[in-house]
Amino acid sequence: MRSHPLGAVLLLAPLLAGCVRTIQPVLKDEQVAPIDTALLGKWESAEGTESADVQPTDKDGTYSARLRATPDRCPECGATPAH
Numbered sequence: 001m002r003s004h005p006l007g008a009v010l011l012l013a014p015l016l017a018g019c020v021r022t023i024q025p026v027l028k029d030e031q032v033a034p035i036d037t038a039l040l041g042k043w044e045s046a047e048g049t050e051s052a053d054v055q056p057t058d059k060d061g062t063y064s065a066r067l068r069a070t071p072d073r074c075p076e077c078g079a080t081p082a083h
Contacts, residue, residue, distance in 0.1 A: 035063055 035054075040063070044051045053066045 040054050040056065042051065042053045049070045051068045055064055056062070057064050
């Protein structure tokens with residue numbers, strides 16, 4: 001019986017790709033600054049091209065932030081955003 005090393009590698013590759021080591025948590029508790037509750041809510045730049053929405057999550061002491069930016073010009077063709 002012949003062995004197929006390439007076949008074995010192809011079969012094991014998806015399994016090995018899922019084995020990624022991470023360091024949890026990335027920051028220690030003493031390295032995390034408390035959030036100023038005055039920052040909670042929706043924010044928008046004066047030009048209306050950038051916005052942020054900072055809200056508390058279901059986990060105690062954690063927050064989510066959604067950031068949006070609308071470019072003044074399309075980086076690919078140079079047209080305005082309405083093109």
